[in-house]
Amino acid sequence: MNVDGTSSAMRWTFRVSILVLCAWVLVPIYLLITNTLSSPEEVVSFPKKVWPSFNLESISFFINFAGVGQALWNSVLVACVTMVFSISAGAPAGYALSRFDFRGKSFYRVLILMTRAFPLPLLALPLAVLYIRIGLDDTILGLALLHTMLALPFAVLITYSLFSGIPVELEEAAWTLGCNRFQAFYKVIFPLVLPGLTASAIFAFVISWNEVFGAAVLTIEHRTLPAFLLQGLDQAPLHLKFAGGAVLVAPALLFIFLVRKYLFSMWGIANR
């Protein structure tokens, strides 16, 4: 490309756009952190300072607030159960889709893709009725089952793309060397897909950790953190909301950082 006036102007628009868009994403998060690291008085004072005073009163008030510890624990429990369920049901399906041709394969794929055309949080309504009938109402397990339904399509699609990326010849080589199907999978394929499996497990964790509507509908005593915060929105003091928001955001940020590589392969395959 030649270095004339227009192309240098274009380069500058290019750079400025990138920086403006970064600021657009990062500044609101920074402002939340500023609020969280300010004392409760500073949060409601006016006009507000842009720099945090690194006062930990708000955050310690939040952590010691009645019910928060329990809600945090419930959130972690539900997310872990969701993680286990969605991977243990999703990974075998992903493997089957990548390795076998069988009748009903395309029907199954349509079913999985169809789940995305439905507003899944609405499932909470019929499940609330169903759970009362079978005694799963207001339980960690019941909520985790709903979250599994939200995470399962992703787990199937990610593991499908993972297994498809590993040549079947590796498995066949293991068979000729005397492994049976299970041993070949366990000794050869499993170590290769482990990082990807971890990523899709983390993704399931984040889906469950962030889910609000279903958690608010399905739990009363066993609130998760988002449901707890939602319930308190109209009466909780501001510093409690901000500290709660920050606690909600922090682990999710870390997790997205860990799985960033897989986000794109996942959506690449999900398009077809």
Added chain:
Amino acid sequence: MQTRALPYLLLLPSVILLGVLFLYPFVLVAWQAISDDAGQLTSAHFSEMLGHWKFNTAFKNTLYLTLAVVPIQMVLALYMASLVTGMKRGRDAFLYIWTIPLGISDLAAGIIWLSIFEQSGFLNSFLVTFGINEQPETFLGYQNKGTIFLAIALAEIWRATAIVLVILVAGMGLIPKEYQEAAEVFGASRWQRFTKVTLPLLKPSLQTALILRVILAFEVFAVVAALGGTNLPILMGEVYQWQFVLRDPNVAAAFALVILGISILCTLVIMWFLRTPKGATI
């Protein structure tokens, strides 16, 4: 062995989950919306829903919000995705920053934008400190429906553009470079290459992104709860109200069917509108 049975065995757990937790509950919720306690068909729940003064407002608000948010997100994500493809260095770092909101829940996004728009928030501090306003405004008060709507729309654009970006970047990665090069050889300008090569080939990704975003926009809930409380009724908020505050699961189910109906309708329209002609795949 059993090789014929093996794939079905492997699919079984997920099929059971899909059946019990996806297909069956949707039948159940539909039945809940159209039957009474004695198991007789009735349209009472629907007429109660339609007769309630909030229904029209909630329906319109949800629709306006979708119309305000989704097109901006699509254009913004397209712009971001084309910036990413033009990058030589730092691609991964910028992509990570731009996809951060992907990990942020709608409730947290609402709380984040609350810190900006509340009365003692950062926007008011900015406006007063720089002498643009003399008094802080109540942007989120019940008398300021316009600014509540704007705050919610901004929070939604901020939060959920990332998912569109990821889908589009993944889609652009599937387009062979040769097509761009060929167009360049034939003298196509940057803009022509974008509209004549990239956009048509990106159709499947655009379709996926649009369907996903429209459906998520109809489900908007926690952002609105955090920023507007009950001042700006939306459909999902009404489902929650009827289920929890008014304790009428049947009317809540009727609302749910409305959301389900418009979601499916929009999915079909988008699929038809952005269909890829047979044999035109990459």
